[in-house]
Amino acid sequence: MAVCPEQEHPTKAFGWAARDSSGVLSPFKFSRRTTGKNDVTFKVLYCGICHTDLSMLKNEWGVSMYPLLPGHEIVGLVTEVGSNVEKFKVGDSVGVGYLVGSCQSCDSCSNNAENYCPEMILTGGAKYYDGSTTYGGYSNIMVADEHFVVRIPDNLPLDGAAPLLCAGVTTYSPLRYFGLDKPGMHVGVVGVGGLGHVAVKFAKAMGVKVTVISTSPNKKKEAIENLGADSFLVSRDNGQMQAAMGTMDGIIDTVSAVHPLLPLLGLLKTNGKLVLVGVPAKPLELPVFPLISGRKIVAGSTVGGKHNITANVEVIPIDYVNTAMERLIKADGNRRERRDVQSIILWDMPHRPSHGHGICHTDLHMVKNEWGLSTYPLIPGGGSKVEKLKVGDHVGVGYMIGACQSCDSCSNNAENYCPEMIPTSGAKYHDGTTTYGGYSDFMVANEHFVVHVPDNLPLHGAAPLLCAGVTTYSPLRYFGLDKPGMHVGVVGVGGLGHVAVKFAKAMGVKVTVISTSPNKKAEAKTDDGQMKAALGTMDGIIDTVSAVHPLLPLIGLLKNNGKLVLVGAPEKPLELPVFPLLMGRKIVAGSVVGGKHNITANVEVIPVDYVNTAMERLIKTDVKYRFVIDITNTLNVAYFLPDTSL
Numbered sequence: 001m002a003v004c005p006e007q008e009h010p011t012k013a014f015g016w017a018a019r020d021s022s023g024v025l026s027p028f029k030f031s032r033r034t035t036g037k038n039d040v041t042f043k044v045l046y047c048g049i050c051h052t053d054l055s056m057l058k059n060e061w062g063v064s065m066y067p068l069l070p071g072h073e074i075v076g077l078v079t080e081v082g083s084n085v086e087k088f089k090v091g092d093s094v095g096v097g098y099l100v101g102s103c104q105s106c107d108s109c110s111n112n113a114e115n116y117c118p119e120m121i122l123t124g125g126a127k128y129y130d131g132s133t134t135y136g137g138y139s140n141i142m143v144a145d146e147h148f149v150v151r152i153p154d155n156l157p158l159d160g161a162a163p164l165l166c167a168g169v170t171t172y173s174p175l176r177y178f179g180l181d182k183p184g185m186h187v188g189v190v191g192v193g194g195l196g197h198v199a200v201k202f203a204k205a206m207g208v209k210v211t212v213i214s215t216s217p218n219k220k221k222e223a224i225e226n227l228g229a230d231s232f233l234v235s236r237d238n239g240q241m242q243a244a245m246g247t248m249d250g251i252i253d254t255v256s257a258v259h260p261l262l263p264l265l266g267l268l269k270t271n272g273k274l275v276l277v278g279v280p281a282k283p284l285e286l287p288v289f290p291l292i293s294g295r296k297i298v299a300g301s302t303v304g305g306k307h308n309i310t311a312n313v314e315v316i317p318i319d320y321v322n323t324a325m326e327r328l329i330k331a332d333g334n335r336r337e338r339r340d341v342q343s344i345i346l347w348d349m350p351h352r353p354s355h356g357h358g359i360c361h362t363d364l365h366m367v368k369n370e371w372g373l374s375t376y377p378l379i380p381g382g383g384s385k386v387e388k389l390k391v392g393d394h395v396g397v398g399y400m401i402g403a404c405q406s407c408d409s410c411s412n413n414a415e416n417y418c419p420e421m422i423p424t425s426g427a428k429y430h431d432g433t434t435t436y437g438g439y440s441d442f443m444v445a446n447e448h449f450v451v452h453v454p455d456n457l458p459l460h461g462a463a464p465l466l467c468a469g470v471t472t473y474s475p476l477r478y479f480g481l482d483k484p485g486m487h488v489g490v491v492g493v494g495g496l497g498h499v500a501v502k503f504a505k506a507m508g509v510k511v512t513v514i515s516t517s518p519n520k521k522a523e524a525k526t527d528d529g530q531m532k533a534a535l536g537t538m539d540g541i542i543d544t545v546s547a548v549h550p551l552l553p554l555i556g557l558l559k560n561n562g563k564l565v566l567v568g569a570p571e572k573p574l575e576l577p578v579f580p581l582l583m584g585r586k587i588v589a590g591s592v593v594g595g596k597h598n599i600t601a602n603v604e605v606i607p608v609d610y611v612n613t614a615m616e617r618l619i620k621t622d623v624k625y626r627f628v629i630d631i632t633n634t635l636n637v638a639y640f641l642p643d644t645s646l
Contacts, residue, residue: 005030005067008132015139016321017069023057025321028069030135032143037082040149042094047137048073048162049321050194051256051278052098054328056125060281061579065125071137072098072123073162075152085146093152096144097165098123098302100134104147108560114148115302116560116585118536138321159315163198171199171252174275174301175206177585180250183207188251188267190235192219192227195254195277200227203252211248213264235263246270246419254278261298261576265290270409270417273297276578285573286551291590292569295417295478298588300581387447394453398466399424399592401435401445415449416592439611465499472500472542475565475591476507481540484508489541489557496544496567504542512538514554531557544568552577555586563587 006012009031017028035041053070055061075095081088088094101121102114109117121128123144124136152161175181186209189199196212200223203210211231212223220232233240241263248267256278264274265287274297286298316324389395402422403415410418422429424445425437451466476482487510490500497513504511512534531553538557546568554564555577562584576588 003132005133005135007031009033011141011143013135013139013141015069015071015135016318017067017135017138018057019067021057021059021064021066023054023325025057025138025325028067030067030069030139032135032141033132035080035082035143036145037084038145038147039082039143040078040085040088040094040146041080041141041143042076042078042149044074044076044137044140044142046075046159046162046315047071047139048166048194049324049328050163050166051328052166053136054325055256055279055281057325061279065133068125069135069138070124071139072096073165073167074123074137074142075158075162075165076142079141082146087146088149088151093154093158095150095152095162095165096123096137096142096148097150097169100144100148101129113560116583138318163194167195167198168202170277170302171195171254172202174252174277174299175199175202175208177301178250178273178275178297178299180252180273180275181206181208185209185249186211186247188213188233188248188264189229189254190214190251190264191254191278192223193254196252197227199252199254200229204228211244213251213267233267241267248272250275252277256280258282258284261285262287262290262573265294265296265298268294268296270294270414270419271296273299275299275301276581277301279579279582283552283575283577286576286588287573288566288590289569291588292566292592293417293590295414295591296589298576298581299586300578300583301585302582389447389450389452394455395450396453396466397424397438397443397445397450398470401449402430405448468496468499469503471567471592472496472544473503475542475567475589476500476503476509478591479540479563479565479587479589481542481563481565482507482509486510486539487512487537489514489538489554490544491541491554492544492568494544497542500542500544500567514541514557536560538562540565542567546570548572548574551575551588552580555580555584555588558584558586560584561586563589565589565591567591 006029011032011034012029013032014027014029016025017030018025032041033039048071050073052072056064056070057068058064073095074097075093078088078090078092078094081090099115099120100123101119102109102117103119104114106117106119108114114120122134124134126134128134150165152158156164175187180187180203183206187203188211189196189203190213192200192212192214200210200212204227210229211233212219212227212229213233213235214220214223215235217234217237220234223229223232233244235241245266246269249269250273251264251267253264253274253276258280261274261284268274272294276298277300290296291298400416400421401424402420403410403418404420405415407418407420409415415421422435425435427435429435476488481488481504484507488504489512490497490504491514493501493513493515501511501513535556536559539559540563541554541557543554543564543566548570551564551574558564564587566588567590580586581588
């Protein structure tokens with residue numbers, strides 16, 4: 001039989017709670033535990049209203065328990081400490097944030113990252129170690145283990161310090177963790193509300209150039225004059241957004257409403273990082289092609305003050321809390337709504353013959369113009385100052401044959417991310433002529449974009465390495481998934497996937513292949529069990545699938561701080577579930593074309609006149625690994641056949 005909240009513990013307490021998903025708060029009597037030997041008890045003076053409170057009150061994530069007493073930006077004065085407490089004394093100004101418990105034994109807890117512990121206990125609306133319900137800070141008193149209590153410096157006003165316990169660490173942490181804290185960097189902040197305005201303050205204190213991105217032009221004055229932002233972008237103004245394309249090292253996105261990611265990804269430089277800290281109730285659309293073409297990252301970060309930073313607040317009485325929630329829904333809150341809990345006491349308160357050419361899924365995308373940038377006629381595929389190569393050498397050309405040679409990417413040997421990169425086929429060369437790929441009898445390319453194929457590699461097996469090889473080798477290295485003993489998943493075992501498996505194994509990595517196409521109902525059920533057993537076991541995943549597919553099961557397989565790297569490019573956006581991304585500080589990244597250990601691809605060699613059938617088989621995934629066209633022995637015959645297109 002359920003225990004009445006008033007009788008669950010010895011110490012009587014009162015606050016404001018919601019009884020159901022309407023989210024309406026009203027006076028509520030309950031109880032707190034007595035001060036344990038490791039506990040700190042304090043009188044609550046202020047508690048912030050966070051958008052997470054609103055989501056929990058309305059059960060937007062489907063995990064809320066009622067009655068629910070929210071609040072996790074709690075500050076006050078210590079009234080009692082347990083016998084083992086050494087860090088605090090009666091009269092200290094203290095605070096409690098988003099969590100009040102964790103397992104204290106997992107990797108996250110051992111690394112002072114209890115906020116990513118799988119057994120983390122939320123401050124309100126969860127079950128504590130003893131099975132009792134946790135109640136948040138919309139109340140008169142608070143009891144918490146000292147490990148989860150923080151001291152508030154005497155120089156910070158308590159009402160302004162309260163939001164730092166959530167909004168503060170939620171924005172400070174990703175700036176530090178994702179390396180967006182270096183003076184001179186350019187960081188965008190999406191939204192200038194409760195989280196956003198604190199993000200601006202922290203970033204400016206770090207010496208970072210800050211641009212606020214908002215849908216509302218009315219917020220420009222406060223962003224620049226009041227918060228110190230360097231510039232302001234109206235996200236609905238296409239001209240402003242276009243002018244800022246490719247200028248930002250990172251973006252902190254604080255918006256909790258469903259919104260498009262494509263414009264934000266466009267603002268990022270190559271290798272840029274879009275970090276989501278707001279939690280939309282529904283998945284966001286993730287456009288994969290711009291993620292891959294710029295090796296960009298979309299990451300999540302949850303709760304984690306320096307420089308004497310406080311939040312800008314509006315102090316309200318407790319009986320205004322429902323109105324404050326409605327204002328929060330309407331984004332009408334001026335900074336962080338601040339509940340004056342003292343009022344509770346008063347009011348109840350990213351010229352030689354060709355021998356062979358591989359068929360890549362990118363060829364299929366380009367032939368069918370699935371990305372909307374093909375030019376026709378299109379042949380898909382791949383001097384006197386030349387010093388690296390000589391007549392008779394085995395050579396290859398991959399995805400590109402030109403770049404600007406002057407941008408940051410080119411200067412760092414990453415021409416594949418050059419904004420003026422010239423694809424091997426279907427593009428315009430420096431002289432305005434059309435580039436034609438390797439489904440042809442010979443190839444001419446600048447030596448900078450020609451690679452020497454080692455003599456020990458068979459040419460038909462080496463051909464796919466010029467795309468599939470570098471496409472999978474590069475992210476394993478770049479994202480640090482190449483350490484012996486690591487556990488990496490590979491989604492799909494086709495042309496890209498089988499090469500990824502070979503590279504990873506050569507690096508000493510434990511590899512799990514993940515199939516996306518169970519064919520029988522019984523197999524599907526077995527797969528569900530296998531996926532559940534593998535939850536949280538992988539350091540990273542290389543996703544090679546080019547069809548639209550769910551990301552949620554893959555994100556679930558990752559450990560905290562795990563990396564899901566997309567190298568396949570679906571033509572439509574994928575659904576990105578934000579909540580699991582945030583709760584594990586996980587990353588979804590893209591990586592485009594970039595052989596060690598004598599690795600070659602497994603191939604099926606075909607004649608050139610079989611190419612259309614091969615394309616159809618590629619659509620149906622009716623190919624085990626990689627098609628390679630026998631150019632030398634079959635193109636000459638096909639070349640002189642009548643042109644049936646006339």
